[in-house]
Amino acid sequence: MMSSLVPEKKLGTLSGIGWAAGYLGGLASLALMAGFVVAEPSSGKTLLGLDPLVPLNAATRQGDRLVGPLSALWYVVFVIPLFLFTPDRPSGPTTPTPISAGLALLAKTARELRRYKTIAFFLIARMLYADGLGAIFAFGGIYAATVFGWGVAELGLFGIILTLAATIGASLGGVLDDRAGSKTVIVFTLLFFIAASIGVLSVDRDHILFVLPVEARLPGSALFASTGEQVYLAFAILIGLAAGPIQASSRTLLARLSPPDKMTEFFGFFSFSGKITAFAAPLAIGVVTAATGSQRLGIATSLVFLVAGLLLLLRVRAK
Numbered sequence: 001m002m003s004s005l006v007p008e009k010k011l012g013t014l015s016g017i018g019w020a021a022g023y024l025g026g027l028a029s030l031a032l033m034a035g036f037v038v039a040e041p042s043s044g045k046t047l048l049g050l051d052p053l054v055p056l057n058a059a060t061r062q063g064d065r066l067v068g069p070l071s072a073l074w075y076v077v078f079v080i081p082l083f084l085f086t087p088d089r090p091s092g093p094t095t096p097t098p099i100s101a102g103l104a105l106l107a108k109t110a111r112e113l114r115r116y117k118t119i120a121f122f123l124i125a126r127m128l129y130a131d132g133l134g135a136i137f138a139f140g141g142i143y144a145a146t147v148f149g150w151g152v153a154e155l156g157l158f159g160i161i162l163t164l165a166a167t168i169g170a171s172l173g174g175v176l177d178d179r180a181g182s183k184t185v186i187v188f189t190l191l192f193f194i195a196a197s198i199g200v201l202s203v204d205r206d207h208i209l210f211v212l213p214v215e216a217r218l219p220g221s222a223l224f225a226s227t228g229e230q231v232y233l234a235f236a237i238l239i240g241l242a243a244g245p246i247q248a249s250s251r252t253l254l255a256r257l258s259p260p261d262k263m264t265e266f267f268g269f270f271s272f273s274g275k276i277t278a279f280a281a282p283l284a285i286g287v288v289t290a291a292t293g294s295q296r297l298g299i300a301t302s303l304v305f306l307v308a309g310l311l312l313l314l315r316v317r318a319k
Contacts, residue, residue: 003255003263004089009178011252016174019248023167027160029074034156038063047156109265119257119266122316126250127273129190129309133243135281135302136197140236143299147205148217148229157223161233165240173245182253183318185245190310193242197303199235201296203228253318281305
């Protein structure tokens with residue numbers, strides 16, 4: 001829908017603000033859940049130290065499982081303004097068999113994808129770096145919980161800080177996108193993301209930057225009180241700042257690369273490419289972790305996906 005809402009020179013700003021708005025929605029829902037619903041099993045209190053609004057059994061994680069239904073309700077409520085107020089382009093001529101006609105058109109575009117080598121390279125590149133990015137987000141909190149013994153409070157606050165950083169990054173990245181170009185923004189923020197990911201993996205219980213010794217976190221200490229936690233959090237904030245522009249500018253780049261008459265089809269491929277191999281990076285992490293016994297080495301395999309995606313992206317010709 002983006003290209004029908006604003007001029008091309010404003011696509012980056014729209015995509016960045018749109019992605020930032022999504023992060024803010026996630027931040028608000030996360031804060032509500034962590035602050036008022038999900039309780040720490042050991043204390044029975046939420047992140048704000050309150051009794052949960054809904055009296056559920058914290059020992060069996062009933063509050064955690066309530067996240068699913070409440071997310072569905074949140075989605076239903078906030079998708080209504082899109083349907084009511086967002087303008088849409090007029091529909092094309094109708095066909096008595098829209099599903100079969102659509103599938104035939106999709107097959108035709110897939111066969112012709114060789115003619116759109118730039119878009120094909122981009123879709124493959126994005127598939128790879130999106131896998132790596134998703135894996136870092138999914139396993140970053142798990143790694144921190146293992147290394148520092150974080151519980152619900154620390155992980156909830158960590159998620160809020162990470163989301164806030166991504167909101168800022170997406171907003172700024174959108175403006176840079178319109179000025180410097182989508183590909184340029186993706187390349188530089190990918191490099192930034194890779195460096196920050198290495199920084200995260202350089203922290204363990206007793207060291208930062210792989211070799212510098214620090215005091216381990218003391219049991220019962222305050223939130224993020226140890227040096228290792230603080231350095232980990234700093235690198236994680238850098239990851240959040242880079243993640244927003246990577247994702248927002250990826251869809252802007254596709255909008256600028258795609259022929260107007262095939263925009264929806266290529267965005268279909270864009271979504272498809274982001275899902276079809278989403279298992280690959282987590283699978284690689286699991287296999288390497290099981291083979292080496294090292295969670296750090298396992299998560300490091302996601303860097304292979306990020307670097308491979310970056311190298312392919314460099315072959316994409318864009319304005």
